[in-house]
Each structure stands twice: as C-alpha cells, then as structure tokens.
Amino acid sequence: MKILKINYLFILVILIAGCSSVPKNTSNSCSIFSERYLWFKHAKRSEVKWGTPVYLQLAIIKMESDFDWLAKPPRQKLFKVIPYKRPSSSFGYSQAVNGTWEQYKKETGNKLAVRTRFKDSVDFIGWYTNKSSTNLNIPKTDAFKQYVAYHEGWGNYKHYKKNKKIINLAKRVEKQSNVYKNQLKECGTSLSRNKYIIF
Numbered sequence: 001m002k003i004l005k006i007n008y009l010f011i012l013v014i015l016i017a018g019c020s021s022v023p024k025n026t027s028n029s030c031s032i033f034s035e036r037y038l039w040f041k042h043a044k045r046s047e048v049k050w051g052t053p054v055y056l057q058l059a060i061i062k063m064e065s066d067f068d069w070l071a072k073p074p075r076q077k078l079f080k081v082i083p084y085k086r087p088s089s090s091f092g093y094s095q096a097v098n099g100t101w102e103q104y105k106k107e108t109g110n111k112l113a114v115r116t117r118f119k120d121s122v123d124f125i126g127w128y129t130n131k132s133s134t135n136l137n138i139p140k141t142d143a144f145k146q147y148v149a150y151h152e153g154w155g156n157y158k159h160y161k162k163n164k165k166i167i168n169l170a171k172r173v174e175k176q177s178n179v180y181k182n183q184l185k186e187c188g189t190s191l192s193r194n195k196y197i198i199f
Contacts, residue, residue, distance in 0.1 A: 026067045029058055029180040030187035040191050042119040050126030051133075052140045055184055057122045059143055059177035060150060063169065064095035069116045071095060093121035096128075104128070125150075132157075143177035144170045 025031040033040040043054040065071035072091055089098040092115025096104070104124050105113050113120035132138045132149040136157055140146065147170045148160045160166050184191075 022067050022069075026062055027176070027179070029055065029183045030191075032058070032067070033187070033191055036118070037191070037194060039118050039122075043122045044192070046122040046126035049123070050130040050140075052126045052129045052146075053181070055180035056129070056140070056143050056146060056177050057125050058180045059173045060125055060147060061093050061121065062176055063147065063173045064090075065093050067093065069093055069118070092116045093118055094124050096121075096124055100128070144174040147173040 023032045023035045040054075043057050046052060046057060047054050061067060069092060071093070090096065094115060096115055101113075101115060101124070104127050105111055108123070108127060110120065110123065113124070115121060115124075128150060129138075129140055129146050132146055132154065133140050135154055136145075136149055138145045138149060148166055149157045151166055151169065152160055152163075160170075
C-alpha cells in the first residue's frame with residue numbers, strides 16, 4: 001500500500017512538472033500554443049474580459065519570466081560574491097509583486113489566484129493593463145507604454161523618459177509583441193476553431 005502511494009505521488013509530480021515546464025520555443029506564439037493549447041484559451045478569455053490582446057499578454061510574460069512559472073529576481077550579492085536578499089517580491093509568470101497581486105485578488109474577487117498558474121497570470125496582466133488604460137490613458141494595443149507602466153508602476157510611469165534602461169526594455173517588448181501578433185495571424189484561426197479540452 002505504501003509503495004502504491006509513493007508511485008501515485010511520483011506520477012503526480014511528473015504530471016505537474018510536465019504541465020508547468022517552459023515551452024520549447026518561447027519566441028513563437030504558435031509554437032507555445034501548440035504545446036499548451038489551454039494557455040490559448042486562458043489568454044483569449046483574458047482578452048475578451050479585459051480587452052488586452054493575447055500577443056501583448058505573451059510579450060509581457062516573455063520579458064518578465066520567459067514563461068518560467070517559478071521565476072524570481074536574482075539575489076543581490078554582498079561584496080559581489082555572497083548571496084543576499086532579492087530586490088523585489090516578484091514571482092511567477094507575470095512577476096507580480098506581493099502588494100499588487102493582493103490588490104488584484106481583492107478587486108477581482110479571485111481570492112484563490114496564484115502567480116504560478118498561467119490562467120491567473122494572464123488575467124492579472126489583463127487587469128493591470130486595463131487599469132493602466134483607465135488611469136493613464138494608455139491604449140491596450142500600445143505595447144511600449146503598457147510595458148513601461150507595468151514595469152515601473154502607475155505612480156512612476158510619468159518619469160520613464162529619463163530612464164534609458166526601461167525605454168530599451170519597453171522597445172524589446174514592443175518588438176516581441178509585433179512578432180507574436182504576426183505569428184498569431186497565421187495560426188490564430190485554427191486555434192480558435194479548436195474546441196477540444198484536456199481534463
């Protein structure tokens with residue numbers, strides 16, 4: 001009986017690891033969704049709910065975590081060698097920080113949301129970019145400015161023109177967003193027609 005329980009636990013761990021592993025080609029939206037079809041359904045649902053395009057959701061996740069569900073900022077180092085604390089509480093696909101994640105859960109009523117779940121992460125991004133659109137008048141299709149607001153926060157957004165680092169990061173997100181957008185033109189129709197659900 002004990003061996004049977006261990007076997008079940010082992011299988012469960014393998015299944016979870018398989019479902020949560022990083023897609024093979026994170027630069028190609030069609031490749032991502034061919035591996036993770038349910039991700040397309042979740043991203044599309046977020047687009048319908050919040051108005052944030054699927055390609056922008058993916059571009060933000062690509063920049064923030066490169067689709068690593070357990071991503072965290074690298075630890076700072078003391079004297080360049082001794083591992084120290086992390087610079088922020090960013091975690092998961094969306095790299096949302098603790099405070100903003102709690103705000104999201106409170107405002108949406110999604111109390112069981114976790115940052116390691118893709119479904120919750122794209123919903124968070126939709127919620128965040130929707131607030132950026134409302135509060136800062138940033139179009140939801142403007143990948144550059146949406147990412148600036150996402151990375152810097154709503155309060156610091158107005159100061160971004162002095163920050164070359166964030167400008168360069170936002171340009172990369174804008175470029176990746178356009179790549180994803182063009183790719184989805186090729187496979188989006190077939191993905192939308194696919195109605196099968198696993199589990």
